[in-house]
Amino acid sequence: MKNVRLFFKKSGPLRFVSHLDMNRVMTRLLRLSKVPIWYTEGFNRHPYITFALPLSLGFSSEYEVMDFRLEPDDFDIKKAKKMISEVCPQGIEVIALKEPVFKCGKIAFADFEITFSKDSLADKNSLNAFLNLPEIIVSKKTKKGGLKEIDLAEKIKSFEIVEGDELKLKLRLPAGGEDNVNPKILIDKYLSDLENSSGFYNIVRTGLFLADGTKFE
């Protein structure tokens, strides 16, 4: 058996598919592709697949990462990529299939691109001012069910505001097991501070990175 890593885009109807459901979708996709995959040896045999980093419901992604195992391990990886691409539904697009470089636990940051709808009251100046605040306190649910106050200002690794047809914000935030910030919390905080907020925004995860800024591969 050989570990391989699938890189793919998730968009369209797949935006509405939760992480848990994604597991089943990808399992079926691999089965449909007829790529020979390694199954667990247990009583209830199933394909071994893991995702590098779960994606929140409603987000699109240009860089989803999923590991699985080929069996036999000399199966042509290019051929496997082609076989998977051919069965992808609308909303899943294969970017690459290759051997993993880094361990998934090494992921430290994720990039997001947030697009505000035209009728949104978000604008460059207020957004810039908000993101430069010395302190952005929000309360976040803890795993135990309580609420915890956290300062998002110190979490923002970097950001860039792009003005165009629609206002866009590019954000780099901590991601992975150590520390994880959902950009939605940040944006919702910004919008809730605006008066008469309207419109909506879309979030796309655009990349995953190690602590030193190396692209996760």
Added chain:
Amino acid sequence: MDNKQLEQLFLTVQKPGRYSGGEMGSIIKDKTKVDVRFAFCFPDTYEIGMSHLGMKILYSLFNEREDVWCERVFAPWLDFEEVMRKENIPLFALESRDPISEFDFIGFTLQYELSYTNILNMLDLAKIPLRAADRKELSPLVVAGGPCACNPEPLADFVDIFFLGEGEEVDLEVIDLYKEYKAKGGNDKNEFLKLAAQIEGVYVPSLYEVQYDEEGKIFSYTAKDGAPEIVHKRIMKDMDKSYYPKNFVVPFTEIVHDRAVMEIFRGCIRGCRFCQAGFIYRPVREKSADVINSQAKALCDSTGYDEMSLSSLSTSDYTKIEPLLSDMIEWTEADKISLSLPSLRIDNFSPELLEKMKMIRKSGLTFAPEAGTQRLRDVINKNITEKDIMKSCAVAFAGGYTAVKLYFMIGLPTETDEDIVGIAKLGQKIVDLYYNVDGRPKGKGVNVSISVSTFVPKPFTPFEFCAQISKEEMRRRQQLLRDSITTKKISLSWHDSDTSSLEGALARGDRRTGKVIETAFNMGAKMDGWGEAFNYELWLEAFEKSGLSPEFYANRERSTDEINPWDHLDYGVSKEFLVREYSQALCAATTPNCREKCANCGANKYGRGVCFEKR
């Protein structure tokens, strides 16, 4: 509202995957290039509707035709309904997201009585008048089929056309007629309905006049405008030639039955007297093992499912079940597909079958003795003995099972307290049996779970004449059973008795009960099959406001010569047969199954199926 805005609203509710569409296998066509658009509506949530085999068959069948585009529609859950009403979003079909009011046909499948308010709610959300008489245009035509269409009268005010029996042929014949009618320039709904009524299996309720006597019982049904006096159901005569989908719409999100389903036969040989399905789907027609095997393989290949279940009313009654499983296991093992066999009977559950099942994934074992004593099992013609039950449980325990689930009903005709206590006694005997079986799993306890529902008399069964027990009596019998169970190794669960009472009133309702449904809907009733939404008090009020009583429909013993609301419909079994079976039941006499001896039910008139098997 554009797609972006709509999708944003999906994200404000739970399980947005219910509304977004775009699943693998869903069919997109160019609406300008089809002649007929059909909105296939399942009046319950996505998770329930998407699990339904009939919808999968008809969806694929309709869409095989280039001139028809069939799309799926489900009832939105309460949270999204609120959003739809607030944002003024009309009910849309999943594939095109077009409002279903633009469609030619709006078709509902009638699977259970408690979904009736959802039908009205969906019409309302679609901004279509609820009453057929208020819809003057030719389209959309509101049509309905499915098992509850065997007593369609409670919905007669709302539905233009009912399809009786199996839909594969009759639905397309009506679609064809519609297409022809329109091509000829026809645009008169009433004219079209009169033409449609000439097709066998089509029931147009507006063409029948009902008169009631002074007690509120039906005095007469009169057909008008050339509609047939008796409407006959349709069946597929040759199951091997009957259409079966090569592909399913495979949901992205989890649904109730998230697996490939292979139908192996229709009908049931048993004739359990409480079971509507056992009568209305007669005669039994099997698919041959080769056809099943190849259709099953094709379906797994095209969907990617790793689980398949064999579907029928009583899987172990399939004549060649063991060879079929042997054939199937050959490829399911290699493809790592787990097979599941629901609906096994106790009396023909052999060690060989268990051996096959052990190669399949081990799931729970469920048996349905239905009644606690032999006398009552004879009354309902369950035709299994305590010995059968014990033998099957012993086989299962020796095979490594430590849990069995047993289904029972309370409130069956002629039931006494002794029968209720008998349920507990039977459970105890199974617990005791476990500890006396050689080869049972060492060091493990046993769990016998007993699941109890309340009997609802249904049309086209020998118990269609029976009174359902009152709510108070249901409660008393439930308590008696609870008090009779003395061990923790038996776990007891109930189906809600309030829903059974309502089901009882609607199942045998007449045309006037339509007013009750409409009133209940207007008072806010919907999703009645869901505990969190069901409100029995509201329904009682709706009955009162409509000047009707649920007791009249549910709790009244009907004489066998009373005209029932469904007596002008023919489902293959004759009323004489049902009356005969009823009198047999009352003296606890059993009737052999169709393979042992023909009981002359009438279903041999179709010229096919078990009635003509060599014995």
